[in-house]
Amino acid sequence: MNISKLFAEMTQYISEAVVRIFGPSDDAYPSTGVQPFSGEPFHEPRRADW
Structure with missing residues (x-):
């Protein structure tokens, strides 16, 4: 092959x-x-023994 x-x-x-x-x-x-938010935010349940 040719160089x-x-x-x-x-x-x-x-x-x-x-x-x-x-x-x-x-x-x-x-x-x-941007996608719209159509849900509810998560809230961690409170502990009864606090």
């Missing part, structure tokens, strides 16, 4: 990895925002 072709393939392989790591996120999560 210049080997060097070009190695450079492409490394640059694709760098772009994948440091590039913009491609997550497809929905933006949900």
